[in-house]
Amino acid sequence: MANLPKATIQGLPSLKVTSPDQIPEAGLQLEADVLVIGSGAAGAVTAYELARSGARVLVLEAGPHIPSSEFEEHAPTALETLYQDHGNQVNTTGDLAILQGKCVGGSTVVNAAACFRAPNQVLADWATEHGLENLSPEALRPYFERVERNLSVHQNEPHEVNYNGRLLIEGAKKVGIPASPISRNIRDCALTGHCVSGCKTDRKQSMLVTYLPWASELGATILSGTRAESFDVSGRRVTAVRAVATDAAGKEKPVQVRAGLVVVAAGAVQTPLLFQRNKIGNSSGQIGLNFACHPSLAVFGEHENDIYAWVGATLSAQAGDIENPLRGGYLLEAGMVGPVITSAWIDGGVGSEFVEFMQNSKKFQAAVTLIHDHNVGRVYLDGDRKRIDYDLDDRDFESMREALRGTARIYFAAGARRVYLPTTRKTTIESADQVDSVINGLQNGKHRYRITSYHPQGTMRMGADATKSVVGPNGLCHDLDNVYVPDASLFPSSLLVNPQITVYTMASYISDQILARA
Amino acid sequence: MRTKLYRRSFTKLTVLTGASVLVVPACRDDAVTPPNELTLTSDERDLFERFAEVFLPTDGSSLKPRAEVPVVDNIEHAFTLMDAPTLEQVRIGLKLFDYGAVLIGLHFARFVHLSAQRRLDYIKRWEDGLEIQRGISTVLKKLVCYGYWKDIEAGRAIGYQGPVSKAGGIASLGNAPMPSATNG
Numbered sequence: 001m002a003n004l005p006k007a008t009i010q011g012l013p014s015l016k017v018t019s020p021d022q023i024p025e026a027g028l029q030l031e032a033d034v035l036v037i038g039s040g041a042a043g044a045v046t047a048y049e050l051a052r053s054g055a056r057v058l059v060l061e062a063g064p065h066i067p068s069s070e071f072e073e074h075a076p077t078a079l080e081t082l083y084q085d086h087g088n089q090v091n092t093t094g095d096l097a098i099l100q101g102k103c104v105g106g107s108t109v110v111n112a113a114a115c116f117r118a119p120n121q122v123l124a125d126w127a128t129e130h131g132l133e134n135l136s137p138e139a140l141r142p143y144f145e146r147v148e149r150n151l152s153v154h155q156n157e158p159h160e161v162n163y164n165g166r167l168l169i170e171g172a173k174k175v176g177i178p179a180s181p182i183s184r185n186i187r188d189c190a191l192t193g194h195c196v197s198g199c200k201t202d203r204k205q206s207m208l209v210t211y212l213p214w215a216s217e218l219g220a221t222i223l224s225g226t227r228a229e230s231f232d233v234s235g236r237r238v239t240a241v242r243a244v245a246t247d248a249a250g251k252e253k254p255v256q257v258r259a260g261l262v263v264v265a266a267g268a269v270q271t272p273l274l275f276q277r278n279k280i281g282n283s284s285g286q287i288g289l290n291f292a293c294h295p296s297l298a299v300f301g302e303h304e305n306d307i308y309a310w311v312g313a314t315l316s317a318q319a320g321d322i323e324n325p326l327r328g329g330y331l332l333e334a335g336m337v338g339p340v341i342t343s344a345w346i347d348g349g350v351g352s353e354f355v356e357f358m359q360n361s362k363k364f365q366a367a368v369t370l371i372h373d374h375n376v377g378r379v380y381l382d383g384d385r386k387r388i389d390y391d392l393d394d395r396d397f398e399s400m401r402e403a404l405r406g407t408a409r410i411y412f413a414a415g416a417r418r419v420y421l422p423t424t425r426k427t428t429i430e431s432a433d434q435v436d437s438v439i440n441g442l443q444n445g446k447h448r449y450r451i452t453s454y455h456p457q458g459t460m461r462m463g464a465d466a467t468k469s470v471v472g473p474n475g476l477c478h479d480l481d482n483v484y485v486p487d488a489s490l491f492p493s494s495l496l497v498n499p500q501i502t503v504y505t506m507a508s509y510i511s512d513q514i515l516a517r518a
Numbered sequence: 519m520r521t522k523l524y525r526r527s528f529t530k531l532t533v534l535t536g537a538s539v540l541v542v543p544a545c546r547d548d549a550v551t552p553p554n555e556l557t558l559t560s561d562e563r564d565l566f567e568r569f570a571e572v573f574l575p576t577d578g579s580s581l582k583p584r585a586e587v588p589v590v591d592n593i594e595h596a597f598t599l600m601d602a603p604t605l606e607q608v609r610i611g612l613k614l615f616d617y618g619a620v621l622i623g624l625h626f627a628r629f630v631h632l633s634a635q636r637r638l639d640y641i642k643r644w645e646d647g648l649e650i651q652r653g654i655s656t657v658l659k660k661l662v663c664y665g666y667w668k669d670i671e672a673g674r675a676i677g678y679q680g681p682v683s684k685a686g687g688i689a690s691l692g693n694a695p696m697p698s699a700t701n702g
């Protein structure tokens with residue numbers, strides 16, 4: 001009994017995944033109505049929505065299928081097994097970590113569950129600057145509502161806001177910055193604080209426990225460890241996709257899929273690389289350009305008493321002005337992960353001062369910053385090596401400074417005795433009246449800050465003008481008749497807020513567009 | 519002559535001084551799996567030991583004694599997750615750090631042979647140095663932290679709860695029920 005899959009025991013939809021070990025050595029030749037590349041936020045939603053309409057759907061996922069029962073609630077293990085490049089993906093300069101999931105369920109398996117709709121100001125900008133009048137808040141509302149309902153999105157209840165979250169809200173209110181509990185896609189959260197290592201008990205409503213089992217239940221076939229590599233092209237159509245399944249012994253097996261429709265949902269880094277490698281879809285010259293990533297900084301505030309910021313919901317509360325991303329608005333999210341991440345986020349000095357810093361980490365109030373960054377980056381192939389060129393733009397550095405200033409003011413108002421900034425050499429602010437002078441002294445530059453991106457976006461820009469964008473307003477590639485892109489790569493500009501809900505929403509919307517055109 | 523060599527190697531290195539969580543940039547289109555077989559050289563082991571000794575001196579603190587954690591073995595494991603070109607570049611970075619003390623003529627001895635105080639001062643100079651020096655010193659710090667706090671008990675010593683669900687008997691909720699037909 002104990003060995004039966006949990007879904008069978010409970011009579012819930014079950015996720016059936018074919019692993020590379022189950023594929024014969026000679027490989028596979030398959031046919032489908034719809035081939036979906038990538039099983040993350042966009043791929044899973046599209047697979048379900050199209051399977052629901054009766055289509056024969058096949059999903060190829062490059063990463064492994066790791067059932068939640070095998071999650072170890074240990075960040076180093078999670079990075080190694082669930083993340084792209086084992087957690088080591090960085091920009092060309094090497095001073096920005098770019099995190100993405102690489103597993104069945106994609107980044108949704110390791111994300112922190114924060115839920116926001118795209119701000120109206122961003123959608124208005126997409127309409128005026130990119131001709132996307134179809135994506136007005138009113139037009140998208142039913143799609144937002146649908147995914148939020150399906151994923152049990154709701155604002156954290158009082159018991160889900162830990163001490164760290166309460167300090168953020170109290171401090172923010174004192175200095176006049178709007179703040180509230182954050183919304184998350186969870187059911188009955190057990191408050192373990194392990195979202196970024198995967199939710200072991202299936203409370204986070206990631207694609208692994210929602211849209212993928214639902215698609216599977218409706219007949220969709222899902223292949224893990226199988227990486228799409230090349231396209232057979234005839235005129236304006238992709239007729240087949242060739243992939244490689246790599247089994248546990250490292251043996252590579254060819255998988256070929258003929259499909260009427262191809263949906264590329266490999267995420268904002270891998271989707272453009274796939275198009276570039278196959279030299280298709282790029283008459284605009286825009287593929288891989290316009291990369292943005294919400295460069296994020298962590299800030300710690302040391303208090304007299306213990307806070308244990310890592311206990312409870314991974315993200316509990318938010319502060320900032322999310323309605324004005326285009327006017328320098330920033331977002332702060334209360335949260336902290338274990339010591340590997342703590343010591344990676346902030347430089348606590350060297351020698352005895354570093355030891356003291358780590359001993360004191362339970363006294364830290366902690367939050368991460370998000371900004372609406374400009375699309376200044378580029379993803380491309382340099383031989384067979386991927387490159388992600390992205391250095392902090394001076395305009396974005398100003399927004400970051402504003403976010404740091406806001407965070408430090410909130411922390412001191414909440415009672416912190418010291419604030420640690422995320423510079424590559426230990427920098428502290430010792431009192432509220434030093435906030436401006438210390439932060440004004442920070443300069444933009446390479447290898448000056450410990451920066452992480454959790455939200456790559458923008459490399460397959462959506463827009464009405466085929467000379468300036470890659471994907472049309474309905475998600476169809478301008479240059480191709482049967483290839484759609486529904487993932488985070490299509491955002492014409494960055495959101496400021498965490499993107500998962502907007503990705504699910506766009507994928508639902510594009511699925512409807514596909515069905516309307518079928 | 520020495521300065522030229524130093525500059526050339528540094529320029530070559532600009533792409534490599536990763537700042538990710540494990541810090542080691544994997545630049546191939548898609549990272550290697552399964553992991554490479556790899557052994558750190560004795561110079562590399564020495565460098566990490568000597569670096570950790572002054573960067574993370576656990577003696578006399580409430581931290582788990584560093585000697586009880588396989589820090590360097592854990593770093594070696596992190597290295598197995600890199601592809602060959604990246605690994606080569608990272609190794610150049612480590613050499614530059616170790617021999618930088620000789621090359622830029624500050625100490626006329628490798629980092630690993632300096633006294634503890636001089637090693638500390640050396641790390642601090644690199645933190646404040648050129649872009650590439652800041653990058654390499656950050657890489658070393660992050661790798662040592664990774665190697666040390668990979669140990670679950672090292673986390674518990676500073677009050678971090680570590681894994682909880684299994685020990686706490688928290689039940690799985692299983693997959694979510696299908697949305698109703700009308701809901702979508």
Ligand SMILES: Cc1cc2nc3c(=O)[nH]c(=O)nc-3n(C[C@H](O)[C@H](O)[C@H](O)COP(=O)(O)OP(=O)(O)OC[C@H]3O[C@@H](n4cnc5c(N)ncnc54)[C@H](O)[C@@H]3O)c2cc1C
Binds near residue numbers: 040060112
């Ligand atoms: C640590 C972390 C925390 C985050 N926290 C939040 C949060 O709190 N709230 C929020 O809104 N967002 C969060 N995000 C971001 C959010 O999860 C992503 O924006 C979203 O999942 C992007 O969806 P996607 O479909 O574009 O890509 P992904 O979800 O990343 O899915 C892409 C999938 O494609 C697969 N793939 C790539 N190449 C190929 C190929 N050639 N063949 C087959 N498969 C391929 C990948 O392995 C991956 O599984 C977080 C992300 C991370 C990494």
Ligand code: SF4
Binds near residue numbers: 195
């Ligand atoms: S905090 Fe809640 S949603 Fe996140 S991993 Fe723990 S139980 Fe799951």
